[in-house]
Amino acid sequence: MTAKENTVSDVLEDKKYKYGFKTLIESDTFAKGLNEDVIRAISHKKKEPEFMLKFRLKAYEKWLTMKEPRWPNVHYPPIDYQNLSYYSAPKPKKKLESLDEVDPEILRTFEKLGIPLDEQKKLANVAVDAVFDSVSVATTHKKKLMEVGIIFCPISEAIQEYPELVEEYMGSVVPVGDNFYSALNSAVFTDGSFVYIPPDTISPMELSTYFRINTEETGQFERTLIICADNSYVSYLEGCTAPQFDTNQLHAAVVELVTHENAEFKYSTVQNWYAGDPETGKGGVYNFVTKRGKCVGNNSKISWTQVETGSAITWKYPSCILQGDNTVGEFYSVALTNGHMQADTGTKMIHLGKNTKSSIISKGISAANSSNSYRGQVKVSKNATNARNYSQCDSMLVGDKCSAHTFPYIESANSSVQIEHEASTSKISEEQLFYFEQRGISRENAIAAVINGFCKEVFKQLPMEFAVEAQKLLTLKLENSVG
Amino acid sequence: MLEIKDVRAGFDGTEIIKGITLSVKKGEVHAIMGPNGSGKSTLAKILSGHPSYEVMSGEVTLDGQNLLEMEPEKRALKGVFMGFQYPVEIPGVNNAEFLRMAYNAKRIHEGQEELDPLDFDEILTEKMKVLGMEQKYKDRSLNEGFSGGEKKKNEILQMAILEPKLAVLDETDSGLDIDALRVVANGVNKLRNENNALILITHYQRLLEYIQPDFVHVLSQGKIIKSGEKGLALELEAQGYDWLTTTH
Numbered sequence: 001m002t003a004k005e006n007t008v009s010d011v012l013e014d015k016k017y018k019y020g021f022k023t024l025i026e027s028d029t030f031a032k033g034l035n036e037d038v039i040r041a042i043s044h045k046k047k048e049p050e051f052m053l054k055f056r057l058k059a060y061e062k063w064l065t066m067k068e069p070r071w072p073n074v075h076y077p078p079i080d081y082q083n084l085s086y087y088s089a090p091k092p093k094k095k096l097e098s099l100d101e102v103d104p105e106i107l108r109t110f111e112k113l114g115i116p117l118d119e120q121k122k123l124a125n126v127a128v129d130a131v132f133d134s135v136s137v138a139t140t141h142k143k144k145l146m147e148v149g150i151i152f153c154p155i156s157e158a159i160q161e162y163p164e165l166v167e168e169y170m171g172s173v174v175p176v177g178d179n180f181y182s183a184l185n186s187a188v189f190t191d192g193s194f195v196y197i198p199p200d201t202i203s204p205m206e207l208s209t210y211f212r213i214n215t216e217e218t219g220q221f222e223r224t225l226i227i228c229a230d231n232s233y234v235s236y237l238e239g240c241t242a243p244q245f246d247t248n249q250l251h252a253a254v255v256e257l258v259t260h261e262n263a264e265f266k267y268s269t270v271q272n273w274y275a276g277d278p279e280t281g282k283g284g285v286y287n288f289v290t291k292r293g294k295c296v297g298n299n300s301k302i303s304w305t306q307v308e309t310g311s312a313i314t315w316k317y318p319s320c321i322l323q324g325d326n327t328v329g330e331f332y333s334v335a336l337t338n339g340h341m342q343a344d345t346g347t348k349m350i351h352l353g354k355n356t357k358s359s360i361i362s363k364g365i366s367a368a369n370s371s372n373s374y375r376g377q378v379k380v381s382k383n384a385t386n387a388r389n390y391s392q393c394d395s396m397l398v399g400d401k402c403s404a405h406t407f408p409y410i411e412s413a414n415s416s417v418q419i420e421h422e423a424s425t426s427k428i429s430e431e432q433l434f435y436f437e438q439r440g441i442s443r444e445n446a447i448a449a450v451i452n453g454f455c456k457e458v459f460k461q462l463p464m465e466f467a468v469e470a471q472k473l474l475t476l477k478l479e480n481s482v483g
Numbered sequence: 484m485l486e487i488k489d490v491r492a493g494f495d496g497t498e499i500i501k502g503i504t505l506s507v508k509k510g511e512v513h514a515i516m517g518p519n520g521s522g523k524s525t526l527a528k529i530l531s532g533h534p535s536y537e538v539m540s541g542e543v544t545l546d547g548q549n550l551l552e553m554e555p556e557k558r559a560l561k562g563v564f565m566g567f568q569y570p571v572e573i574p575g576v577n578n579a580e581f582l583r584m585a586y587n588a589k590r591i592h593e594g595q596e597e598l599d600p601l602d603f604d605e606i607l608t609e610k611m612k613v614l615g616m617e618q619k620y621k622d623r624s625l626n627e628g629f630s631g632g633e634k635k636k637n638e639i640l641q642m643a644i645l646e647p648k649l650a651v652l653d654e655t656d657s658g659l660d661i662d663a664l665r666v667v668a669n670g671v672n673k674l675r676n677e678n679n680a681l682i683l684i685t686h687y688q689r690l691l692e693y694i695q696p697d698f699v700h701v702l703s704q705g706k707i708i709k710s711g712e713k714g715l716a717l718e719l720e721a722q723g724y725d726w727l728t729t730t731h
Contacts, residue, residue, distance in 0.1 A: 022690065431571045438531050438567075439585035439641065440559035440592065449584065453575020453624070 029088040034081055036060065036134040039187055042087055046156050046190070049163050058187030059176035066180045071375040072344035073405055074313050076286070084250060086221070088187045129154060129193045129209045141205065149198040150234075152207055155223050158194035165196060169227055173256040173294045173321070181252040181315075182290040189223035189254065195236065196227045197263070203234035206463060210239045211251075222253035228263035230297060235266040237466060248276075248312060252360070253289045261324070262298030266305070268462050270470055273310040278368065279442075281340030284312025291318035295327035295353075303330040305461040307470040309477055312341060317375065319348035322384075323358035327357040334457040335468070337402070338477055339369030346376035346407075351384040351417070360391040363455050365404035367478055382413040391421045398428050398455050398478060426454075448475040484509050484680050485530075485550075485649055491542030492529045498539060498711040499525045502707035507649070510677040514691055517702035518724045523684045526702075527653040529677045530682075531565040532558050535696055540708050541641045545649065546558060560592040562648030566655045573625040579607060581625045585710035587646060610643045632663030639670040646674070651682045668693030673686060682689070688720035 027350050030038060039060055040141035043053040068079070102172045129152065145152050151162065176186040193209040211222060230236060251273065259265050276284025287310075292301035304318040320329025349358035358378065366372035366428040378389045395404035406423050428450050436446030451474050452459065485507040486594060493499040497637065498675075500522045507513055515525050519710065528536040532555035543550040545561060554562065573581070586606075588596040598606070604621075618635055626634050635655050640651055652671070656664055671694050675681065683694060691699075691713065699715040700707045701724070709727055719727070 426574065429571070432573055433535060434555060435567070435571045435573065435579075436584075437555040438559050438565050439581075439645065440556055440588040441584050442556055442588070444585065445588075449576050449581070450573060453573070453577075456575060 002053065021279055028234075030085050032083055032085050034084070034086055034188065037478060038086055042188060042190060042284040044060070045087065046159065048059045048156075048159055051163065051167050055171065055176065056187050059183050060188075062177040063183035066177070066183055067127055068180050069328065072315050072375070073371065073407075074315060074342040074344050076085055076313055076342075079248075079250065079286070081184070090452045093365070104448040115277055129207075145207075148204060150201065150203055151194065151196040153194055155192045155194040155225060156190070158225070162194070165223065165227065166194070167256055167380075169256065170223075171256075173258060173292050174290050179290060180256050181288040184221060184268075185221045185254040185290070187250050191254070191404050192223040192225075192255075194225050195234065197229060197232040197234050199229040199260075200231045201229075202232065203212070206235050206237055208237040208239070220249070220251045222251070222255075224253070224255040226255075226265065226267075228257075228259045228265050228300075229327045230261040231410045232260075233264045235463065237463065238267070238269045238270070239272070248283060249274075249285045251285050251287050251289070251311075253291070255289070255291040255318075257293035257302060259293065259295050259297060259300035259302055259327075262299045263297060264301045264303075264305045265293065267291075267293070267318070268466055269304075269306040269310075270309075270462075270466060270473065271306065271310055271314075272310045272473060274312075275339060276312040277292070278339030281312070281369075283302070284341075285310065287311035287314045287316060289314075289316040289352055291316065292321065292348075293319070293329070294321040295324050295329065295356075297327075298324040298353070299326045299331075300324055301328040303332070303419060303461070304329075305332040306333040306345075307457060307458070307462070307473070308333070308343060309342075309470075309473050310341075310343060314341075314343040314345050315399070316345045317347055319350070320358060321350045322358065322387075323352045325353040326355045327353055328356070330358045330360070330461075331358075331376075332461045333362045334365070334371060334455045334474070335363070335374075336365045336367070336373045336474055336477055338367040339370060340368070341370045343371070344373040344375055346374045348377040348379070351378075351387040351389070352400050354383065354385045355387070357385055357388045359389070359459050360393070362391075362393045364393070364404055364457055365398065365451065365454070365478070366404050367398035369401045371403045371405070373407060375407040377409040378411070378419055379409075380412040380414050380417045384414050385416050387414065387417040389417070389419045391419075393421075393423045394454065395425045396451075397425065397427065444475060447478050451475065451478065484546060484618035485682075486542070486544045488542040490529070490538060490543060492525060492536060492538040494536055496537075497724055499705055500529070502541070503512075503702075503705070503707055505700065505707065507680045507682065509680055511698065512675065512681045512683065512696045513692065514696035514713075515682060515700045515702055516686070516688075516699060516716065516719060519686070520701040521612045522700055522705040523686075524564075524653055525569075527565055527682075527684055530558075530649075530651050531555060531563060532585075553569065556588075560589060564647030564650045565633075566642060566650065568653040568655075568657065570626050570629075570634045570638055572627045572629075574627045576625045577621075578623050578625050579604070579621040582607060582641060585641065586644055591656055607644065612641065613641060613673060614640060615666055617638060631658040632660060635659055635667055636663065643670060643674055647679065649680050649682070650674075651684065653684045653687060655683070656685055656687065664690065665693065672729050688716045691716045703727065 039056050139153055174182050177183055257265055273285035273287055276282055302320050308314055322329050329349050335343050335345050337343050346463055347360055360376055362374045364372040364374055374393045381389045393406050397404055408421055410419055433446050435445055452471055487503055487505040490503050491498055491501055497537055515523055529538050538551055583603045590597055655667055696713050701709040
């Protein structure tokens, strides 16, 4: 019986959001409010070249003319953008020359989160860029990657070291005025990751960025830019957590990907931001994210896999622009909502090139009082001869106070295309769980089996360790939700 | 092995079973017959611990232990198996994997090592052969899209894998054509031995042509109104339930 007792106590211990702690460090935080001076100050703080400041100011100007989108199926009180701080960085004790000089409190924080950064303990096959509030604090395996010509560094560093690449690509996939949040991000972003995979290169390891919001009332504006040159391949992982606060934190990220000829890029996310109090719905992260990839070169491929388990509100549509001929876009998603969480998530597949293919597999699980919407657009332009799309959207309801919605949009200007859409809704029932229990299988294992069965097409896309983590995470999050 | 003493039980506050006492010993097969609504399925549900059913009074012990205090999972691990009347469909969960989970849960409970999929597959393949079941059952989702007969055969397969001490088969014969009925009955007969016991809940005498019971009990309006040996079933078949309910 020991094995079983262990699981039960593990489950009990993990019931609360276990990443909800705050790290006490001295930080350099801007006063609340947003205006041109704040943007100039951010740019100055980051020692940015002129073009970057111009980019920011242009975005800010645009943002001032824009309105927060109201079309998503989520509800929240208006955000006071003047009541947020737009920059917060851990105060360095002195200038950082190596990892040994990173504040040990921060290293401990990442270790507690399961991301050891120091040289002895760092993960062997994954290079990690750790972003703490507004700045990147450490990037591992940098040298090893450099040997094959791969650049993996904080974007703030890339802006100084590789300004031509940044200037060429930033905003080329998500233009500054694309939407309200991307405009805000373009104006005030502080850090994120930059990746460049040179031609004919297959990355020797997975790349990964880990985001941690620590300070209350700070917005985190992550900016990530990834470029895959001809015939290259990389798989990239992203993880996120935040402490438990009664107020809401804003995370408005922009991620841009570009793949050139024959390049292949795989982006996997496990998002576990604090979701707010499960009973009252108080607090939690507003996750308003624009993620988009552009298959510029022929025969290139972009694949998004996301497992969304946290955030009070999620507004996120990782998308693919299939510009080159024979390009492929994929979107695999599991979105779990529980407590009072609200998610409006999905994808856009824009077919521009000939023989372009896209597939969408979306699995929504809603429990308790939550609301879970899939919103997806498939758009085929008139030149996209023989484009193909397959979409499958499945929803699972746990309990009877939650809701699931599906909003598919299909637009086609070419008659040679083939578009298929399938949708289903199911429910975990008490009767199903009883069936497992009657065969001696615990309730936890039963829920895990049903959920894994429901999500398996998505999980099999994730790197092995990530898939195991994702399965555990979902099971924990659904504990006590059934029956 | 199983002692049921003056049990009253029901659903949603309504008493359906109104005082049942029954004793089942190792090696015995008891058939419980009765018209619809007599409380047959309720009896199966309370033995397995279905959360929607409630025991208002009385005692049930398995090898001297209070069964009613145990969670359904624990009852199963102690060797109580219920063959469901309507096995639920569980999409996405592979049948073989489900069987392995159940088998391993039992092994862990008994302090043995879990079996990996390959080792388990040997056992599964063998059991399926013995039962005369097609191997295609392995790779399908649990009960999903199974015909009525396939679902019942799958219940018997689970029983064969778990080798329960006490199996309660709730109307396993209902909705089966004659071939499926033979497979099911044949399976059950192969699993019978002097160390286990079986409670067959059925509406019709038909099943008892294939599985010979040691005792037959007739349930009506929540009470056992007559008990006897297997000849009772034949009498019932010939004369109908009214014969008992009106004279009672």
